[in-house]
Amino acid sequence: EAQVTQNPRYLITVTGKKLTVTCSQNMNHEYMSWYRQDPGLGLRQIYYSMNVEVTDKGDVPEGYKVSRKEKRNFPLILESPSPNQTSLYFCASSFETGGTYEQYFGPGTRLTVT
Amino acid sequence: DQQVKQNSPSLSVQEGRISILNCDYTNSMFDYFLWYKKYPAEGPTFLISISSIKDKNEDGRFTVFLNKSAKHLSLHIVPSQPGDSAVYFCAASAGYGGSQGNLIFGKGTKLSVKP
Numbered sequence: 001e002a003q004v005t006q007n008p009r010y011l012i013t014v015t016g017k018k019l020t021v022t023c024s025q026n027m028n029h030e031y032m033s034w035y036r037q038d039p040g041l042g043l044r045q046i047y048y049s050m051n052v053e054v055t056d057k058g059d060v061p062e063g064y065k066v067s068r069k070e071k072r073n074f075p076l077i078l079e080s081p082s083p084n085q086t087s088l089y090f091c092a093s094s095f096e097t098g099g100t101y102e103q104y105f106g107p108g109t110r111l112t113v114t
Numbered sequence: 115d116q117q118v119k120q121n122s123p124s125l126s127v128q129e130g131r132i133s134i135l136n137c138d139y140t141n142s143m144f145d146y147f148l149w150y151k152k153y154p155a156e157g158p159t160f161l162i163s164i165s166s167i168k169d170k171n172e173d174g175r176f177t178v179f180l181n182k183s184a185k186h187l188s189l190h191i192v193p194s195q196p197g198d199s200a201v202y203f204c205a206a207s208a209g210y211g212g213s214q215g216n217l218i219f220g221k222g223t224k225l226s227v228k229p
Contacts, residue, residue, distance in 0.1 A: 004157070033217070042120075042221035043158070043203060058216055090157050102148070103217070105157030 002027045004106035006091050012112045013081055021076045021109050023091030031094045032074035033058070033103065034066065036087040043090070049074055081113045117141045118206050120220035125226050133191040136222050140185065140198030143213045144206040144218075149178060149189050152222070161202070162189070194227045201225070 004025045013019055025032065031050035035058075045058030049068040063085055066075040074093075078085060088110050092103040119138045127133045129217075145166040150158035164171040164178045164187065173177050177190045191198055204220040 035219075040221065043205075043219035045217055045219075048216070056216075059218070092157070102160040102163065103150075103158075105150075105159065107157050108155075 002104070003063065004091055004093055004104050005096065006089075006106040006109045008026065008109060010110050014029050014114055015082055019078050019081060019111075021078075021089060021091075021111070023074045023106060024072050025074075025075065025091075025093040025104070025105065027093060027095065028071065028092035028106075029095045030071070031103075032068065033072070033092045034064070034076050035089065035090045035092065035093075036060065037108075038087050046076070046089075081111075083113050085111065087111060088112050115140070116220075117144075118204055118218045120202075120204055120218040120223050122223050123221070124224040124226070127194045127225065129196055129227055129229050130193045131224055133189075133194045133198065133227065135189040135191075135202050135204075135225065137187050137189075137220055138185060139187075139206050140187070141206070141208065141218075143208040145176075146207045147178070147180060147187050148205045148217075149176075149217075150203045150204065150208075151198075158203060161214060191225075196227050196229050199225055199227050 002090040007022045029030040035043045037043050044060045047066040049055045091106040148163040149161040151161045152158040162173050162178050164180050176219050180187045187207045201222045201224045207217050
């Protein structure tokens with residue numbers, strides 16, 4: 001089954017404790033991206049990757065790191081999480097079919113930083 | 115400054131009637147627009163898209179209209195069904211034909227279709 005998986009789905013952590021949210025896709029997609037969803041703010045892009053070893057900042061990259069060492073994986077790293085990073089995070093991937101830019105989203109990771 | 119605006123946080127429609135969701139954008143470089151639907155506890159799913167070279171795209175009950183001069187697009191759902199109840203996000207990209215890059219989403223409109 002074609003899908004984007006994220007782990008963990010739920011995480012409660014404390015300020016300053018490094019964490020990684022994994023994202024994996026099995027569709028051989030070139031493009032992957034991370035978003036956060038906050039009440040009243042919609043979806044905001046954190047980082048994206050056009051291909052292996054190619055990453056770029058989205059709208060809200062501060063406090064986050066990413067890496068794209070292999071095509072299928074795109075982990076999101078919070079080196080020193082803070083309470084303002086409490087949010088719902090989505091990973092997405094896409095391929096280009098006639099320029100549709102359709103992105104397939106994972107189920108989300110709800111992160112709480114206390 | 116918001117580049118993609120969905121000014122109606124919510125919309126309520128009777129089953130069988132038309133639902134019209136609106137979206138405005140400010141960046142004239144945007145050349146590709148998408149609508150995503152999101153149910154609670156799930157990731158968004160792609161619904162329909164339109165490039166700036168068109169003014170209409172239709173897929174079953176869903177039609178997206180683009181008015182470039184007004185920097186406005188709308189999603190029409192006809193007829194509306196209770197299963198359409200979800201949050202709808204409008205998104206825009208300046209990357210058609212090449213770089214997908216940065217995708218900008220609106221804040222979403224919650225559609226409720228009443229039986």
